[in-house]
Amino acid sequence: xxxxxxxxxxxxxxxxxxxxPRTAAVARHLALRGAAILYxxxxxxxxxxxxxxxxxxxxxxxxxxxxxIPYAWDAIRLTxxxxxxxxxxxxxxxxxxxxxxVRFRFPGRRVLSSVVDxxxxxxxxxxxxxxxSLYGPNGAIGGWLAERGIQVVFTKFAVLLxxxxxxxxxxVRQVMPVLxxxxxxxxxxxxxxxxxxxxxxxxxxxxxxxxxxVGGTLLTFARCLGEFGSVVLISGxxxxxxxxxxxxxxxxxxQFRPAEAAAVATLLFALAFxxxxxxxxxxRRREDA
Amino acid sequence: MxxxxxxxxxxxxxxxxRRRRRLVRSLLVIGxxxxxxxxxxxxxxxxxxxxxxPGVGIVRETLTLPEVRHAFYLTGIITVITVVVTTVxxxxxxxxxxxxxFHGRAVMNALVDLPFALSPVTVGLACVLLFGAxxxxxxxxAARGIQIIFAVPAMVLVTxxxxxxxxxxxxxxxxxxxxxxxxxxxxxxxxxLWQTFFKVTLPNIRWALGYGVALTTARAIGEIGAVLIxxxxxxxxxxxxxxxxxxxxxxxxxxxxxxxxxxxxAISIVLLVLLEAFRRRSExxxxxxx
Numbered sequence: 001x002x003x004x005x006x007x008x009x010x011x012x013x014x015x016x017x018x019x020x021p022r023t024a025a026v027a028r029h030l031a032l033r034g035a036a037i038l039y040x041x042x043x044x045x046x047x048x049x050x051x052x053x054x055x056x057x058x059x060x061x062x063x064x065x066x067x068x069i070p071y072a073w074d075a076i077r078l079t080x081x082x083x084x085x086x087x088x089x090x091x092x093x094x095x096x097x098x099x100x101x102v103r104f105r106f107p108g109r110r111v112l113s114s115v116v117d118x119x120x121x122x123x124x125x126x127x128x129x130x131x132x133s134l135y136g137p138n139g140a141i142g143g144w145l146a147e148r149g150i151q152v153v154f155t156k157f158a159v160l161l162x163x164x165x166x167x168x169x170x171x172v173r174q175v176m177p178v179l180x181x182x183x184x185x186x187x188x189x190x191x192x193x194x195x196x197x198x199x200x201x202x203x204x205x206x207x208x209x210x211x212x213x214v215g216g217t218l219l220t221f222a223r224c225l226g227e228f229g230s231v232v233l234i235s236g237x238x239x240x241x242x243x244x245x246x247x248x249x250x251x252x253x254x255q256f257r258p259a260e261a262a263a264v265a266t267l268l269f270a271l272a273f274x275x276x277x278x279x280x281x282x283x284r285r286r287e288d289a
Numbered sequence: 290m291x292x293x294x295x296x297x298x299x300x301x302x303x304x305x306x307r308r309r310r311r312l313v314r315s316l317l318v319i320g321x322x323x324x325x326x327x328x329x330x331x332x333x334x335x336x337x338x339x340x341x342x343p344g345v346g347i348v349r350e351t352l353t354l355p356e357v358r359h360a361f362y363l364t365g366i367i368t369v370i371t372v373v374v375t376t377v378x379x380x381x382x383x384x385x386x387x388x389x390x391f392h393g394r395a396v397m398n399a400l401v402d403l404p405f406a407l408s409p410v411t412v413g414l415a416c417v418l419l420f421g422a423x424x425x426x427x428x429x430x431a432a433r434g435i436q437i438i439f440a441v442p443a444m445v446l447v448t449x450x451x452x453x454x455x456x457x458x459x460x461x462x463x464x465x466x467x468x469x470x471x472x473x474x475x476x477x478x479x480x481x482l483w484q485t486f487f488k489v490t491l492p493n494i495r496w497a498l499g500y501g502v503a504l505t506t507a508r509a510i511g512e513i514g515a516v517l518i519x520x521x522x523x524x525x526x527x528x529x530x531x532x533x534x535x536x537x538x539x540x541x542x543x544x545x546x547x548x549x550x551x552x553x554x555a556i557s558i559v560l561l562v563l564l565e566a567f568r569r570r571s572e573x574x575x576x577x578x579x
Contacts, residue, residue: 028482029389036385039378040400043450047415048403050425054418093324100321104314112322114565115329120504121557121564123511125531126336126550129538133547134335141331165328197313219405226408228514229531233538246410246514253414253518262418265411272406 054259055266063270066263071239072248076268078156079245080275083224086163091217094171095209099201101172102179117173119166124229127165131234135161154236159244162230167223171216178212179205214283218276225272336554340547351548356525360533360549367441367516367529368509371448375505376498379456386457387464401457404450412447413518439521444529447515452508456501463497463571496571503567507560510553 056062067073101113119127135142135152142152152158182205190200228246235242237251245268252261341347351357386398404412419425420437430437437443471493475485491498513531520527522536530549537546 032381033385033389033391035378036382036397039382040397040453043446044400044403044453047412047419047450048407050418051411051415093321096317097321097325100317104318106318108322112325114561115325117561117564118329118333118557121507121561123513123531123550123553123557125511125513125534126553126557127332129534129547129550130329130332130336130554133339134332139335139339161328165332168325168328197310222406226410226514228408228410229511232513232535246408249408249410249414250514250518253410253417258414258417258421261414265408265414269407269411 051262051265051269054262055269057259057262062263063267066260066267069252069260069264071243072264072267074240075243075245075248076264076271078159078243079225079268080271082156082160082163082244083221085160086167086224087217087221090164090167090171090220091213094168094216094220095175095213098172098175098179098209099205102176103184117169120169124166124227125233128162128230128233131158131162131165131230135234153234154238154242156242158234158236159231159242162234163224163227166227166230167220170220170223171213174212174216174219175209178209182208210283214279218279222272222276225268333554336547336550340544340551343544347544348548348551351545352552354545356528357533357545357549359525360528360530361552363441363444363528364510364530367445367448368506370445371452371509372502372505374449375452375456376502379453379460379501380498383457383460383464386461388469401454404453409447409451409512409514410518412450413515416443416447416515416519438519439523440527443519444516444527447519448509448512451512451515452505455504455508456498459497459501459504459571460494463494467493496567500564500567500571503560503563507557507564510556 055066097116101109101116132153133139135145135158137143137146137151137153145152152161186204187200190204191197195203226246227244228250231244232247232250235244235247237243237247243251245264249261249265249268252258252264382397382401386394386401417424417438420427420430420443424438426437435442437446467490471489472485475489476482480488511531513535516529517532517535520529520532522528522532524536528536530553534546534549534553537543537549
């Protein structure tokens with residue numbers, strides 16, 4: 001009773017004398033919202049509109065023309081396939097790494113955890129050079145392999161390797177916090193009830209981390225589709241063979257063919273969008289069931 | 290007798306299970322460490338070896354070259370501007386997203402993530418379409434004698450675009466978690482908006498903000514695709530550190546390229562240490578509030 005009266009009094013208090021400060025507060029809110037909208041509008045929306053408009057300038061005919069550019073479809077296909085492969089591999093390895101980092105205690109765990117994050121901090125171009133210096137013909141491992149007739153750099157495998165490195169932390173960082181929240185007692189209970197390690201992982205851990213794994217995998221896939229810096233030095237950019245879509249777009253833009261570059265970019269973006277949408281729909285349905 | 294036999298049998302079964310579990314554990318750890326070693330650790334050692342192959346003197350020689358100095362200077366300028374802009378506006382956007390309810394809030398939320406979905410190369414291309422010859426704004430700026438494309442302004446613009454999400458995505462969950470109570474208390478006690486922000490809000494979000502800023506710094510220093518397209522590759526003018534590496538490799542000046550790459554790798558390892566420290570503090574801070 002007392003509380004409600006006090007509340008009512010206080011409420012009336014502010015409303016009776018607080019009229020000018022209230023309008024000031026509303027104005028401040030609107031000003032901040034306006035600044036946020038202006039910032040995102042100018043920095044994010046405008047460039048995206050420019051690409052989409054240029055890409056669809058001639059309607060869907062532009063997309064057909066994009067496909068007609070020599071090597072365009074090869075580049076897009078290579079990028080799609082390597083991106084899907086990288087996303088799947090890092091989904092598995094990323095989940096395993098997260099599990100190992102959270103559940104096991106072993107010497108060097110902290111170092112491993114930090115090294116996994118390295119691709120977040122290191123320039124992608126430097127990542128590419130790192131791989132060239134090790135797997136290139138003059139590198140320690142590359143030289144050894146070259147003597148046995150195996151070439152790594154300037155192949156499709158090199159593209160995949162670069163993508164795997166730069167996207168390594170994405171799934172790990174999504175899954176780790178979820179695992180930290182998950183009580184190990186649940187797994188222990190499963191194993192006391194006779195489940196083997198794999199069953200208890202599949203039945204207890206996997207359902208809990210699945211949304212994080214899916215999110216991290218989609219992030220990985222999106223990142224792979226656009227990756228330029230780590231790939232450009234190690235792939236050799238041979239048209240029709242190891243030329244990826246982002247490098248192709250770069251070359252078109254550099255040769256002052258922005259319209260064609262925009263067409264290829266739009267096509268790639270559209271395909272990626274459809275793929276992500278389908279994946280999201282599929283996983284959501286499975287979680288509803 | 291039979292009781293003893295049973296007691297002997299049970300431990301061996303358990304023992305076998307335990308031994309198998311330990312084996313699986315070891316294999317998992319070895320597999321993961323091997324994966325990271327092949328992808329990251331060994332290549333990192335590889336680049337150090339390759340860069341220092343001509344002798345340690347090469348580092349000083351390269352770093353005294355005027356074009357290398359200018360490249361680092363330009364990278365520094367672009368990074369500082371990007372960090373300031375994305376931090377100030379990132380705080381505003383995050384605050385609006387968490388504290389205000391309005392039509393189009395979901396759209397704003399999605400827009401923040403849009404740069405994650407776009408290739409840096411596409412971002413550079415967009416900048417060319419907006420400010421290049423026949424671009425939407427080309428005439429406007431050309432008439433005023435302001436050079437945007439193939440100059441530093443465009444390079445700053447694309448870097449900001451790419452770094453938009455980092456700070457905001459770190460700040461939003463923390464702002465949501467700390468809620469309004471402390472801020473409201475501070476305001477009722479008569480503190481001004483600025484006092485409330487600097488004395489109440491900022492201490493709560495500082496580690497998350499630090500993490501976002503460190504991530505932004507790393508990405509701004511390392512950006513290549515977008516910056517390369519809008520730079521026009523003008524030697525000694527629009528060459529950042531990463532662009533210097535790119536052109537040096539193309540022109541077979543590999544020794545210099547590797548040294549600059551080594552310096553960038555060293556900078557990013559420092560940033561990585563900062564990132565880890567900020568993350569740990571931020572997680573600890575959040576642990577206290579919940």
